[in-house]
Amino acid sequence: MVLREKMNAKMGDAELVAGIQRLKQEKDIVVLAHFYVQDEIQDVADYIGDSYQLAKLAKTTPQQTICFCGVNFMGESAKILSPGKRVIMPDIKAGCPMADMITTDEIERVKAQYDDLAVVAYVNTTAETKAHSDVCVTSSNCLEIVRSLPQKNIYFIPDINLGSYIKSQVPEKNVILHDGFCCVHHKIRVPAVQEMIEANPDYKVLVHPEAQAEVVALGDVVGSTKVLLDEVKKNDAPGYIVCTEVGILHQMQKAAPGKEFLVPTRTQTCRSMKRNTLQKLYDAMDTMTPEVKMDEELMQQALRPLEKMMELSLNLVR
Template sequence: MDKNFLIQEITRLKQEKKAVILAHYYQDENIQEIADFIGDSLELAKKAQNTNADIIVFAGVHFMAETAKILNPNKKVLLPDWEAGCSLADGCDPKDFSEFKTQYPDHVVVTYINCSAEIKAMSDLVCTSANAKKIIESIPDEHKIIFAPDENLGNYLQKETKRELVLWKGSCVVHEAFSLDKLIELYNKNPTAKIAAHPESESHILKAAHFIGSTSGIINFIKTDPAAVYIVATEAGILHELSKAVPNKTLIPAPSTEDNSCACSECAFMKMNTLEKLYLCLKNESPEMLVTEELRIEALKPIEKMLQLS
C-alpha cells in the first residue's frame, strides 16, 4: 500500500475512533513519525495510564500492549502484529518460574517489565531499566531478592546496589548481539567518541562504556553531554528520534556480531510492526489485547507499586 495513503488513513481513523498511538523507540521510523508519543517502557506505561483515548494502539511488543491493558481495563488495546514478542518474556515460562520461586520462599520478587502478565502476577515489584536501581534500593537490606528475567541487567544491578540477587537466566537477543572486538575496533577509529550502553548488554560491553542507562537515559545523556561523537550500544531504532534532537552530533550504532545490512543490532520483533499493519489494526480494531480480570488485578499490584515509586 502507498505510504501517503496509509499515513492519511491512520490519521483519519485515529481521530474518528479517538485512538492514541504509542510507539517504542525501537519501532520502524515511519511508525515513530506517525505516533502520538514515543518512549521507553517506563514512559509508555505512564502514558498508557494517563491517556483519555478510547483506543490505545501499542506499536511495540506483546508484553507492552499487555501492560497497557492491565493499566486500562476499560479501553481497547490493539497490537499491530500479534507475533511481536520478546526473547526475555518468551524465556521466562510461568510454570518454570513458579517452581523457581518455591526454591526461595523468603525472597522479594522483582521482575523486569519485559515479562508476561503471569510473571508480573507472581511478583512483588516490577521495574524498568530506567528505575531498576531505585526499585531495588527501595527494598530493606534485610530482605533477600529474586530478580528476573534479565540476567545481564541483574548482574549490573548487583554491582550498582551492592545487593546480592538471585538471578533468573534470561537475556535479550538484541543486547547480547554486540561484538566487543568490533566495538573496540570502532572506538579506535573514533577515539574521541563516548560509548553509551543499555544495561541489558553483557558485562564486557558495559565495562567499555562511558555511560550505562535505559533508552531514555541514553537519550538524555547524549543530549546534555558535550562530546561530539557517540557509539550507541542499544537497538538502532533509538537513533531516529535522537538524531533529530542532536543534529550536530555524530551517532554510530554499536556493531553486532552478525554481518547484517546495518551492521547494528536490531530487534526483529519490534520491526514486525509496519505502517500497513498499523492501519489494518486501527481499521479492524484487531488484534485486540485481552487479559482476564483475575490475572489483571494480580499483575496490576506490582506495576502500581513501581509507578508510585517512580
C-alpha cells in the first residue's frame, strides 16, 4: 500500500485521468460528481448534478460500484437508495457543516411541542436526521412539497435561509425554522451584490435560496443549482452575477462560453467539496475504499422520507 501511494503521488493529472478512465471499465465503476467539486473532477465524471439528482441517478446506472465525489451525506443518500451497490468516496471525511447543525434531540423536542406537525428535512442532511423526519425536499421541489402536505405546522430543518424562503412563499403554513445555514451561501452579502448590479445593470442575478433573504430578494432567478444552470442555457443576458458556490461556474461557462460570470465574494467556495481531488479519486477507485457502510435499520428508516419525497414529487407532476 505504501509503495502504491508513492507511485500514485508521482502521477500527473493526465496520467490520473487516464487511470481513472481505465479503472471505470476494469472495475465497473460509475463516477458521479456534484456541481461544486473541482473542475478537473467534473471533467472526468460520468454524470454531474446536484446531490439528489445524482443519488437518484445512481439507482438506475448499470454499474455495481458508485464513486460519489461530494460530501459524506451524498454518499449516504446514494447507498440508501441503492443498498445493493457498493458506494465509495474519494474523501469520506468531507462533511457538510450545515448537515451537522441539527440534532435528533432538537427534532424530538419540537415534535413534542406541536400537534399536526410535519418534519421536513432538506436532503442536505445526515441519514440519522432523515430517519427522524417525515419527508425530504430539495431546493427545487421544496415549495411544492410543503404546499402539498396536509399538516399546518412545518418544522423545516436545518437551513434557516431556505426555510425562510419557503416561509415567505407559503403563508398558509406555520413554518418553524431551525437556525442552521450553509457556510458558503450565508456569507454572500447584499452590498457586494448591489455593487455588481450597479456596475453591470444588464446582467442577470442568479441566487440559490440557501442565501440570506436580503440576497434572495435581489435575484432575478432564485432556484436550485440546476435551475440556475438551466437559466444560463436559455437566457440571452450578456452576463450573470452568480450567488452560489463557485464550482457551478465551470458548467455555466461550458453552457454559455461567450458570457461573463461574476461572483460577489471570494468566500463562495466550499472547502469540504474541494477536498475531492483527482489523486483521491484515483486512489478510491484503485483500492475500492473508503466505502460507505451503514446500519441496515438506519438505512430503512432514512429511506422513508426519501421515498415520500419521490411519491409526492410524482403526484405533483401528474
